Amino acid sequence: MEYSKLEQFYKDDAYCGFGSEIKVERYKEYAEYVKSHVSNKVFEIGSGLGLAALAIKLAGVEVSATDIFPQNAEKTFLKNNISIEVIELNVNKITLADNVVDNFCLYQVMEHIESPEIAIAEIYRTLKPGGSFILVGPNLISPLTSLKSFVMAITRKWDTPFFSRNDGYEFPFGSTVVECFFIIFINLYRTFLKLLLKSKRNIIFRKPCLIKPAISDSDAVILLNPIDMREMLLKTGFSILDYQTKRLFGSFAGSTWIVARK
Numbered sequence: 001m002e003y004s005k006l007e008q009f010y011k012d013d014a015y016c017g018f019g020s021e022i023k024v025e026r027y028k029e030y031a032e033y034v035k036s037h038v039s040n041k042v043f044e045i046g047s048g049l050g051l052a053a054l055a056i057k058l059a060g061v062e063v064s065a066t067d068i069f070p071q072n073a074e075k076t077f078l079k080n081n082i083s084i085e086v087i088e089l090n091v092n093k094i095t096l097a098d099n100v101v102d103n104f105c106l107y108q109v110m111e112h113i114e115s116p117e118i119a120i121a122e123i124y125r126t127l128k129p130g131g132s133f134i135l136v137g138p139n140l141i142s143p144l145t146s147l148k149s150f151v152m153a154i155t156r157k158w159d160t161p162f163f164s165r166n167d168g169y170e171f172p173f174g175s176t177v178v179e180c181f182f183i184i185f186i187n188l189y190r191t192f193l194k195l196l197l198k199s200k201r202n203i204i205f206r207k208p209c210l211i212k213p214a215i216s217d218s219d220a221v222i223l224l225n226p227i228d229m230r231e232m233l234l235k236t237g238f239s240i241l242d243y244q245t246k247r248l249f250g251s252f253a254g255s256t257w258i259v260a261r262k
Contacts, residue, residue: 027055046109
């Protein structure tokens with residue numbers, strides 16, 4: 001199989017051992033969110049190391065882990081002595097028939113998908129009528145997260161350079177202190193523009209930074225946000241069941257939480 005540069009980046013361990021540091025408890029809120037919106041089996045997209053799928057299983061939901069490279073999830077489940085079905089799946093080319101999947105969910109994955117329109121269309125096609133799609137991720141145009149990034153940078157909580165990107169990394173919220181400052185206002189403008197003008201609700205693509213390890217969404221290929229995602233889901237034919245309901249500041253929040261139904 002031929003992989004894109006980004007797919008190859010993940011195949012070759014983009015997170016360089018972070019798996020040993022990330023605990024299943026990190027996914028508890030996500031697992032409970034999934035549990036509150038589905039009553040039958042869910043396919044978890046882009047499972048990676050499988051920790052999110054494991055959290056869903058531990059929450060009492062029947063789950064299948066899916067990933068373009070399923071071997072890492074298989075190792076996690078074997079290590080934890082737990083039985084979870086693992087399926088090799090590329091969300092842009094789902095090799096499943098129409099109307100066969102009860103529910104789909106994903107966590108911190110959509111921002112790394114190079115063709116989000118195709119992925120959502122494939123999810124819609126393969127979902128059973130009445131099936132749900134649960135999308136959880138960051139809000140990469142959040143002015144509030146931009147402000148937080150600037151504060152963390154200026155107070156030296158993060159080792160962010162002031163002017164030059166001397167480590168080569170490029171981050172959505174800025175790679176230098178100066179960039180972090182200006183992106184606050186850029187993202188404030190982006191958010192208001194998208195809220196006010198339907199014509200501006202289009203995905204903003206970015207060039208992913210393929211330096212390892214991938215950190216702070218340096219490898220994100222789109223500026224994921226709830227406004228664009230809601231619009232795209234509606235255009236595809238989904239109805240929206242839940243949109244940022246518990247997120248403080250709604251569309252301005254630092255994260256994206258949406259449940260859509262076919």
